[in-house]
Amino acid sequence: MNTPAALQAPKYTPTQIEPKWQAAWQKAQAFKAEPDPTKPKYYVLEMLPYPSGVLHIGHVRNYTLGDVLARYKRAKGFNVMHPMGWDAFGLPAENAAIKNKTHPEKWTLANTAEMKRVMNLFGWSYDWSKEITSCLPNYYGPQQNLFISLYEKGLVYRGEALVNWDPVDQTVLANEQVVDGKGWRSGAAVERRKMPQWFMKITNYAEELLADLDKLPNWPARVKTMQENWLGKSRGLQFSFKVEGWDKTLEVFTTRPDTLYGATFCAIAPEHPLALQAAQNDPQARLFIEDAGKLGTAQEIIDKAEKKGHKTPYTAIHPLTGAKLPIYIANFVLMTYGTGAIMSVPAHDDRDHAFATKYKLPIVEVIHAEGQNVQQAPYVGEGTLINSPLINGMGVEDAKATIIAKAEAEGWGKGLTQWRLRDWGIGRQRYWGAPIPFIHCQTCGVVPVPRESLPVTLPQDVQFTGSGNPLANHPTWKHTTCPKCSQKAVRETDTMDTFTDSSWYFLRYLCPEATEPLDKQKVQYWMTNPQGQAGVDQYIGGIEHAVLHLLYARFFTKALRDCGYLTFDEPFAALLCQGMVIGNSYQTAAGEYIYPSQVEWKEAKNGEKAAYHKTTGEPLKVLPAEKISKSKNNGDSPDDLLARYGADTLRLFILFTAPPERDLEWSEAAIEGAHRFLNRLWNLTHKVATLCPREADKSLARQSPQDDGGRLLARKIHQTIRKVNEDIEKFQYNTMVAACMELLNDLTKPTAEQSPQTLREGTEALLRLLNPAAPHITEELWQQLGHTTMLCQTAWPEYNPEVAKADEITLVVQVNGKLRARLTVPAEITEAQAIQAAKLAPEAQSWLTNQTLQKAIYVPGRLVNLTTT
RNA sequence: GCCCAUGUAGUCCAACUGGUAGUAGACAGAGGACUUAAAAUCCUUACAGUGCCGGUUCGAAUCCGGCCAUGGGCACCA
Numbered sequence: 036m037n038t039p040a041a042l043q044a045p046k047y048t049p050t051q052i053e054p055k056w057q058a059a060w061q062k063a064q065a066f067k068a069e070p071d072p073t074k075p076k077y078y079v080l081e082m083l084p085y086p087s088g089v090l091h092i093g094h095v096r097n098y099t100l101g102d103v104l105a106r107y108k109r110a111k112g113f114n115v116m117h118p119m120g121w122d123a124f125g126l127p128a129e130n131a132a133i134k135n136k137t138h139p140e141k142w143t144l145a146n147t148a149e150m151k152r153v154m155n156l157f158g159w160s161y162d163w164s165k166e167i168t169s170c171l172p173n174y175y176g177p178q179q180n181l182f183i184s185l186y187e188k189g190l191v192y193r194g195e196a197l198v199n200w201d202p203v204d205q206t207v208l209a210n211e212q213v214v215d216g217k218g219w220r221s222g223a224a225v226e227r228r229k230m231p232q233w234f235m236k237i238t239n240y241a242e243e244l245l246a247d248l249d250k251l252p253n254w255p256a257r258v259k260t261m262q263e264n265w266l267g268k269s270r271g272l273q274f275s276f277k278v279e280g281w282d283k284t285l286e287v288f289t290t291r292p293d294t295l296y297g298a299t300f301c302a303i304a305p306e307h308p309l310a311l312q313a314a315q316n317d318p319q320a321r322l323f324i325e326d327a328g329k330l331g332t333a334q335e336i337i338d339k340a341e342k343k344g345h346k347t348p349y350t351a352i353h354p355l356t357g358a359k360l361p362i363y364i365a366n367f368v369l370m371t372y373g374t375g376a377i378m379s380v381p382a383h384d385d386r387d388h389a390f391a392t393k394y395k396l397p398i399v400e401v402i403h404a405e406g407q408n409v410q411q412a413p414y415v416g417e418g419t420l421i422n423s424p425l426i427n428g429m430g431v432e433d434a435k436a437t438i439i440a441k442a443e444a445e446g447w448g449k450g451l452t453q454w455r456l457r458d459w460g461i462g463r464q465r466y467w468g469a470p471i472p473f474i475h476c477q478t479c480g481v482v483p484v485p486r487e488s489l490p491v492t493l494p495q496d497v498q499f500t501g502s503g504n505p506l507a508n509h510p511t512w513k514h515t516t517c518p519k520c521s522q523k524a525v526r527e528t529d530t531m532d533t534f535t536d537s538s539w540y541f542l543r544y545l546c547p548e549a550t551e552p553l554d555k556q557k558v559q560y561w562m563t564n565p566q567g568q569a570g571v572d573q574y575i576g577g578i579e580h581a582v583l584h585l586l587y588a589r590f591f592t593k594a595l596r597d598c599g600y601l602t603f604d605e606p607f608a609a610l611l612c613q614g615m616v617i618g619n620s621y622q623t624a625a626g627e628y629i630y631p632s633q634v635e636w637k638e639a640k641n642g643e644k645a646a647y648h649k650t651t652g653e654p655l656k657v658l659p660a661e662k663i664s665k666s667k668n669n670g671d672s673p674d675d676l677l678a679r680y681g682a683d684t685l686r687l688f689i690l691f692t693a694p695p696e697r698d699l700e701w702s703e704a705a706i707e708g709a710h711r712f713l714n715r716l717w718n719l720t721h722k723v724a725t726l727c728p729r730e731a732d733k734s735l736a737r738q739s740p741q742d743d744g745g746r747l748l749a750r751k752i753h754q755t756i757r758k759v760n761e762d763i764e765k766f767q768y769n770t771m772v773a774a775c776m777e778l779l780n781d782l783t784k785p786t787a788e789q790s791p792q793t794l795r796e797g798t799e800a801l802l803r804l805l806n807p808a809a810p811h812i813t814e815e816l817w818q819q820l821g822h823t824t825m826l827c828q829t830a831w832p833e834y835n836p837e838v839a840k841a842d843e844i845t846l847v848v849q850v851n852g853k854l855r856a857r858l859t860v861p862a863e864i865t866e867a868q869a870i871q872a873a874k875l876a877p878e879a880q881s882w883l884t885n886q887t888l889q890k891a892i893y894v895p896g897r898l899v900n901l902t903t904t
Numbered sequence: 905g906c907c908c909a910u911g912u913a914g915u916c917c918a919a920c921u922g923g924u925a926g927u928a929g930a931c932a933g934a935g936g937a938c939u940u941a942a943a944a945u946c947c948u949u950a951c952a953g954u955g956c957c958g959g960u961u962c963g964a965a966u967c968c969g970g971c972c973a974u975g976g977g978c979a980c981c982a
Contacts, residue, residue, distance in 0.1 A: 082982095084982090085981085085982050087982095122982070125981075125982065126980080126981065126982085127981080127982090196980095198980075199980075207980070208980075209980040209981065210978095210979090210980060210981080211980080211981045211982095212980085212981090255909095257908055257909060258908085260907085260908065260909095261907065261908050261909095261976095261977075264906090264907050264908080265907080265977090265978085265979085332979090332980085333978080333979090333980095334905090334906080334978050334979075335905075335906085335977095335978060337905090338905035338906065338978090339905050340905090367905095371979095385905090386905085456979095457979070459979080460979080460980080462980095463980065464980095465980090532980070533980095533981095533982070534979095534980095534982085537982085577976090577982095578908090578909080578975095578976060578977085579976055579977065579982080580977095580982080581908075581976080581977065582907095582908095582977060582978080582979085583977080583978090583979065583982090584982080614909090614910085614975085614976090615975065615976065617974095617975065617976095659974090660974085660975080661975075661976095662975080662976075664981080664982090665981085665982090666981075691916090691917090691929080691930075692916060692917080692930085692931095693916070693917070694917080696909090696910095697910075697917090698909085698910070698974085698975055698976080699916090700916090700974095700975095702915080702916075702931095704915070704916075704931055704932075705915085705916060705917095705930060705931040705932090706931090707930095707931075708929090708930045708931055709930085711930095711945090712929095712930085714944090714945090715945095718945090761920095769916095769917070769918085769929085770917090770918070770928075770929080772929075772930095773917090773918075773928060773929035773930075774928080774929085775929095776928090776929050776930075777928070777929070780929090845924075847923075847924045849923080849924090849962080849963070851962065851963085852923095852961090852962050852963040853963090854924060857924070889962085890962075892923090892962060892963080894922095894923050897920095897923055897924080898923055898924070898963095900923075900962055900963065901962090902962045902963095
């Protein structure tokens with residue numbers, strides 16, 4: 036049905052129109068956001084990227100989701116804040132510095148420039164004047180200022196932590212740098228080592244962090260559950276064992292005091308003082324502790340490792356029975372949890388059972404349940420207490436209370452609320468992070484850097500050898516004088532965990548130029564709502580941040596509130612966690628990761644397909660799909676796709692291909708479909724521009740077309756407007772795009788040309804609905820249709836419920852739950868009429884004859900289910 | 905190992921949250937039209953499926969229990 040007009044239309048060339056409109060938006064400053072009391076505000080935020088240098092498809096997904104919302108809300112009349120920046124500190128820059136001899140700052144800033152270039156090609160509607168870069172002093176300086184406020188509030192302290200120590204490189208390793216118990220660079224076996232460390236007192240806020248989850252109805256339930264489990268509030272008994280052969284008592288915490296009579300041994304962490312004591316006269320114990328240390332600090336590794344123990348000469352005296360319980364040093368007990376020691380009840384705990392079986396320790400059943408044999412498998416459920424003189428016959432809860440009361444009365448223990456959450460260790464022995472603004476003085480101790488001397492900046496002339504901490508190794512940087520006594524002193528050489536940078540960036544976006552860390556007025560405008568919930572109105576980011584980043588940012592908000600910077604409790608009023616984009620990774624025999632674009636699939640002799648390197652032809656190992664990451668190179672830069680299809684196609688495709696929360700295995704297979712759709716939209720609009728002259732002030736609703744085709748088309752248009760509205764509000768962007776495709780299918784039917792005015796209205800509505808998803812082509816076509824105001828400054832279309840209303844529905848007739856007939860009935864049918872119609876439905880008759888009707892279930896607008904006896 | 909999710913045609917996904925499983929929408933396939941031919945475009949169209957086992961219900965893709973597979977997190981990757 037190509038009309039001459041459509042044939043004459045210019046070809047859709049994204050490479051021409053996309054830069055044109057990007058320039059137009061920039062010239063109009065269309066996305067600039069400043070406080071405006073006359074408009075409701077809307078703050079859309081996407082998680083800021085780590086500038087690896089490659090913008091991959093996961094970013095494209097994240098930022099397109101946010102951009103649809105930002106553009107939609109602008110069209111709805113909101114004053115929209117939509118900023119972007121760079122989480123620019125972190126390990127990869129330092130690794131690159133060691134590998135390529137480039138300075139981390141040079142490497143990082145080159146990466147941000149490259150990523151910003153690509154980001155601009157996508158037409159995301161950011162106000163770039165709000166950009167922050169966390170590795171620059173104008174960001175981390177204010178952060179140091181806030182850090183000192185937190186210190187003054189008592190929320191920062193020095194403590195000790197266990198770290199992965201690489202004895203060859205003399206450096207602390209991140210968990211990801213430990214591979215099979217060895218340092219990834221040096222290959223040396225790691226040692227778990229205790230180090231002085233900076234902490235933030237997040238545990239002060241444990242109760243509030245838990246309680247306030249209830250104030251976040253617009254967060255995904257799964258994220259709240261994960262945070263709740265992470266906080267891990269539990270009620271239990273902390274008590275002490277007297278120890279034979281030791282002058283101190285052994286403190287343990289248990290959530291199962293009811294099983295106290297079932298305790299048959301104790302287990303202590305390899306770093307426990309009693310373990311160290313035992314090691315003094317026992318070389319075997321020393322070896323065991325050293326060996327346990329090789330597991331490193333990662334919980335996963337410790338949990339999965341074979342449970343091992345070493346018996347000490349000490350015994351703990353059971354507080355109720357006086358029994359002597361052997362004390363084992365155990366590789367699965369960690370000093371950083373609770374007291375670093377546990378009572379072990381093998382009959383009713385999985386790990387204890389495995390341990391007891393291995394070392395042939397007694398297993399004493401104290402909770403009985405039918406059909407359970409605790410000698411074979413532990414039983415952790417409810418039951419009746421046995422073998423426990425004080426509490427025999429009780430249930431678990433009563434028994435817990437009784438034991439706690441007894442311990443408190445006799446003074447050997449007390450009931451206690453325990454949290455799984457530990458304080459946040461924020462110090463890093465690395466160069467590429469915000470310097471912790473403190474000075475160590477021999478006489479005055481640890482002294483904060485005076486605020487007027489901030490920022491404490493990183494030195495530029497640094498050697499990156501991979502050995503030790505570059506800041507500590509720098510010849511002059513750390514030497515300074517004490518701000519209190521003016522004596523010679525040294526700077527702290529630890530830098531901050533990069534999670535610190537991302538814990539408050541959403542506030543600094545609102546006032547990137549402010550001399551104070553935060554401009555209270557601006558923060559107040561953008562972060563609070565006269566009615567409704569305070570915080571970022573919609574935060575969007577990957578599910579991988581469900582716990583750490585989001586918990587730290589929540590903590591920071593509460594801490595800054597208590598320091599007087601903020602007036603609200605929670606940073607993010609609503610949260611959308613997009614699913615991961617995952618992809619296979621490809622590895623050469625040498626272990627190098629190859630980008631998917633470099634991979635070619637060829638048929639091998641046995642008929643199966645195998646992966647080969649495109650240029651070298653070398654066979655590649657295909658690894659299972661996982662999160663696209665910079666270390667695995669399993670995501671291509673979308674540059675190539677952009678050049679072939681344009682930004683609008685990519686945006687539309689990524690929205691269309693799956694609902695936002697769902698994980699997505701990357702495949703380009705369906706991208707052609709999105710491109711085809713835009714081409715059809717292009718051709719239709721050019722046809723409409725010539726066929727259907729513009730009648731500026733006639734709205735479709737008032738026009739009420741007379742003919743049937745026109746009326747049906749008008750209905751479809753208004754149903755689509757309604758659906759797109761609903762879908763955007765619910766983030767169902769995939770079905771939103773599908774609805775637009777449906778409308779286009781109707782608009783391109785030959786019959787649509789019989790109602791030119793409706794056809795034009797429909798095309799215009801479609802352009803407006805698609806604008807948030809595909810902003811460039813819709814702007815261009817809007818202009819082609821004769822409009823002079825940009826779409827990004829045009830209000831959202833309204834739908835008319837009268838026009839959208841259906842007048843007939845399909846009524847399904849079931850007999851005993853089985854589909855037997857479909858009837859077409861008027862939309863406003865009553866229940867009685869519907870049941871009557873169902874009983875008379877011809878196709879249902881054979882199922883109803885000689886049957887006695889029991890009841891009729893009516894679901895309005897849907898079905899009637901007739902049940903028989 | 906522990907915590908949290910997910911599982912529907914050959915593929916990606918719909919299914920108004922317990923009510924017609926697909927004339928939701930696409931990709932791929934087949935056939936046709938147009939073309940000297942190809943690409944592009946348009947038209948027509950087959951196939952078949954709720955991971956497995958059990959339960960609740962008039963009715964289950966949807967709720968419950970168990971299992972399997974996949975993904976995310978596990979505190980120094982971000």
